[in-house]
Amino acid sequence: MALFADRRAAGRVLAAHLEPWRGTDAVVLGIARGGVVVAAEVAGALGLELDAVVVRKLGAAGQEEFAVGAIAEGVRIVTADAVRWAGMTEHDVERVESTERDELRRRTDAYGTGRATLAGRTAIVVDDGVATGASAVAACRALRRHEPSRIVLAVPVAPERWMPPADAADEYVCPHREADFWAVGQFYDAFTQTSDEEVVALLRQRHDLLG
Structure with a gap:
């Protein structure tokens, strides 16, 4: 059996490791597309704003x-x-x-990203996992240009020895650091592709909820 049933389950696990940011002015930014599903669970559990960051491998x-x-x-x-x-x-x-x-x-x-103001706030960058780390690092460096006070990279699973470079993230949260790692999908029972429509719906739902 895999570590996570699906991305939503992974988001709930990750949220438990991000409790220090509950109710703060931190912004959760999911790496589109799959990372937004994980990020939506984190943002909902911790009462935080949700946005997305687009990266292409x-x-x-x-x-x-x-x-x-x-x-x-x-x-x-x-x-x-x-x-x-x-x-x-x-x-x-x-x-x-x-x-x-x-x-x-x-x-x-399509996603209408960039709604959240990041200057002076903590940016919690979330993906469904790290393989090579290129996408996560690109996302963090792109967001650094918006002058957040701190960038936290948070993923549910990653290779045991992987760490983000210091210029990308100020803090790294990963509850499952695995030695036997060949692909992110191996740790999920369901790892289907996330659609554009699902990303847009998750962002809209969270935005409407917070008003």
């Missing part, structure tokens, strides 16, 4: 699930070792990035 040619990097608003991360392992050229990476930048813009427009 740069997938290896023919192995899209393997990230050679990630992009977010004003951020580009490319891991040279991963590019070499994937046998990609710089031109290959640029071609993938061009496609993903179009999708980044589309999703940002």
